[in-house]
Amino acid sequence: MTVNAYDQTQRDMSTGRAVEARALTRCAMALNDAMASKDPDALYEAVRLNYRLWLLFYSEIEKNQVELPQPVRNNVLALASYVVNSSTRAFAGEVKVLETLININRNIAAGLMETPPGSTESASNSGPAPQVPFQSTMA
Template sequence: MAFTKAAVMLEEARTKPNDKTAFSQALRFNHLLWTIIQADITEPANTLPPELKANIMSLSLFVDRQTTASLRSGEVGELEILISINRNLAAGLRAAPEQQSTAG
């Protein structure tokens, strides 16, 4: 799953603060993932409810800003929020449909 891959790459970059290549590659992969998500939710054929699309877009814009800030600063500590977002989304998407229907 792409969210898990992004989180793993960001975690690895966080554990190797001197490896600027891993840091940059992880952030670039994360940016690409979220760019694809943005493109998908803006497609007219996307049938998600408008409110959900707006929430996803809002989150993706936050991720964009955080990714840019992380690339600019080079601080591995700034990766934590991106890791958390990707991990939480991956976990939510892995949940069985029965779990989702009883949780709501």
């Protein structure tokens, strides 16, 4: 029960950027764990979760629910398109694609945790940048 209360408080106090960063980090961790375990069910669920998250990002930007500078908007839409289009290969367990998806999520999450220039939000309010363990299977 204490953990649930902590999670609820954390959700209530989070900025949109922090929530997005945590979601991306959790997807990256799930993808990494599934890739390491070689469990097809875990892989399916991790890729599906990541796919849905990026579809949500795409949808929110397309519906103009998020104010972003045009270059950032275009880059996020391009990344979302890549993630969605690459998911079929990720479902098949293609290591290179999975590593790319993990790296995309990790890098975007780290960027979201940085305080934007001109923001009144202090870096201490958003907490440290998320750390996602990544183990490459490439030699």
